[in-house]
Amino acid sequence: MTKKLQLAEEERTQHDQLREEWITGLSHDLKTPLSSMYGYAVMLNSDYHWSEEEVRQFAETIEKKASYMNALLDDLNYTYALQHRQVTLEERPVQLLQYVKDYSEKHIQASRLSVQGEEASVLLDAIAFERVLDNVVSNGLKYSEGIVRIRVERRNDEAILSIWNEAEPLPEQLLQQMFERYYRGTNTSETIEGTGLGLAIAKQIVHQQHGTIVARNASGGIEIVITLPMDQ
Template identity: 30%
Template sequence: MLWSVVASVLIAGVVSTVIPKVPEVPHQAVYNVILSLLTFSFLFFLCFFLLTRRTVAYLLSLADGLEVIAGGDLRYRIPAPRADELGKIAENINSMAEKLERQIEKERRSEQAKMELITGISHDLRTPLTSIVGYLELLRNKAYRDDSEYERFVGNTYNRALQLKALIDDLFEYTRLTTREARLLKQRVDLRELLHQIESEFHPLAKESGISVVTALPPAPLFMELDPEKIRRAVDNLFMNALKFSVKPGVIRLSLETAAVGSKRQAAIRVENDGEPIGPEQEERLFERFYKTDDSRAKGSVFGGGSGLGLSIARSIARLHGGDVRLIHSDGHYDFRIELPLEAR
C-alpha cells in the first residue's frame, strides 16, 4: 500500500509541473493551489482505485466464502490464487473448513456406530432369548409327547442358554478391551508351546466339522513377554472363525514365523483356511464390531453365527500388545495374521 501512495504523489507532482502558470496575483495564486490540490486528490484516488480494486474484490470473495461456510456448506473451498497474505488467509480458511468437515463426519460415524451397536446387541441377544422362552413355555405346559422330546427340548434350551452366555461374554470382553482401563498381565511365555496347546484343544472340534489342522511351528522355543490368556483368546477367535467358514472337508493351517520389519523384529501367528470368496467391501469390514458376512458362508457349521465380535476382539488384543491383526485374502484363501513385536513394549 505504501508504494501506491508514493506513486500517486509522484504523478501528482509531475502533473502540477505541466499545468501552465499564470501571473502571480493573489487570487490567481489561491486558484493555482486549489487546482493543484484537486488534481492531486483526483489522481491519488484514481491510482488508489486502480491499484487496490483486485485486492478489494478478493476481500469481498473471502467474505462471501466465509458466509457460505458459516451457512453450513463445509465442502465449499475459497479460491486461493494469490501468494500473498490474503492467499494464506484463504488457505487457512479452507483448512479450517476441511477439519470441521472431518470432525463432523467422525462424530456422525460415531453416532451411527452407537446405533449399530445397540441394534446388534438387541438382535443378537433377542434371538437365543426368544428360543429359550419358547422352549421353557413348552416345558412348563408339558407340551411334549414323550421323554425323548422332553430331553430334546431341555437340550435345545441349554444350548441356546450357552449361546446367550457366549454372546454376553464376547460383548463384555470387547467392552473391557476397548476402554482405557484395559491392562495386560504379561508373563514370559513360550509362544510356540502356547500355540501347540491351543492346536491340541481344537482337534476334536475340527474333526467334528470335517476339518484337519496342520501346524508349522519352529523347532526352538520362542519366549515373549505377553498376556497368555488374552493371546489364547485372540488365537481361539481366529480358529473359531476358520472352523465356521472353511469348506468342508478342509484344512486349517497354523504357523508361527519371525521376520524383520524395518529395524524391528516381530512374530506372526498365521491361521489359514479356504472358504467362499468375499468382496473388497466385505473384506474391509470384517474387523468391524458386530459385522457379519452372508450367513450362507457358515451353512452347516455346528458353531452358529456368532456375535460378530470375534475378529474385533482379536485385533484389540493384538493392539494392546503393540501389534495388529490383518487379513490377506485371495480368491477364497484366508490368511489371518496376529503380528506381535518381539521387543517388550
C-alpha cells in the same frame, strides 16, 4: 482449531453410529433366542401332554438358547472393557513359535493343524493372546474341512504369525468386515456356534498389544496375518 473441531465432530458421529449399531445388533441377537425360549415355554405350559422325550428336547433347546445369550453378554462386556481400556494386559517375553505349538497340542487335534516357522520373541499377555488363537484358529477350523496351517516368521523387528485355512476367495470388503462384530451373521439356529464377536475381540486384543491383524485371500484359502513387535 477448525480442523480439530471438525475431526472431533466426525469422531463423535462415528461413535454415535457405532453405538446405534451395537444396540440394534444386541436387540436382534437377544430377541431371536428369547422368541424361541418363549415359544417352548408356552408349549410346555399348555394343556397338551407332551412325552418325556419331547419335554427333554424342549429343555435342551431352552438351555442352549440361554447359554448362547449368556455367552453373548459376556463377549459384549469384554469387548466394551477392551475398547475402554478397562482390561489390563500383562505383557511378558514369549517365544511365539513354541507358544503356538503348546497351544495347538493342548487344544487342537494334531491332524487338523500344521505349525511351522522360526522362533521369535515377543511381548505378550499369554492368557489374553490365547483367546486370540481360540477365536482365529477355531474360526479357520469351523469354515474349512482341511488342515489349518500356522506359520511364524521374523521380518526386521516384527514377528509375523499367519493362520491359513482352505476357503473360497472373498471380496475385499468382506475381508475387511471379518473383524467387525457379527461377520458370520446372527442366526443362532446355525450349526456354526459362537456369538459372532470372536474376531472382533481378537482384533482388539492384538491392537492393545501393539500389533496388527488383517485377512487376505492367499493360495486357495483365507489367511489371517498377525504382526507383533519383537521383544528387543
